């Protein structure tokens with residue numbers, strides 16, 4: 001778990017300061033998060049997960065953003081299964 005602590009979670013580039021992502025993936029993540037606010041205003045009841053899936057399926061989504069969207073989608077799935085699996 002401790003190896004590659006200084007490389008981006010999604011590629012081999014060096015991490016941006018105080019992030020687990022390189023500056024390219026970090027910029028894509030910020031765009032995705034900002035985009036979700038716009039989407040939820042425009043479409044109302046789009047969930048975070050639905051938004052990420054739409055991004056991943058959109059031909060206009062850039063490669064960086066697609067990789068980040070997949071990571072975030074996997075993350076939210078993990079969090080949900082962890083919450084479910086907390087029985088002693």
Ligand SMILES: [Zn+2]
Nearest residue numbers: 008011022025
């Ligand atoms: Zn990266």
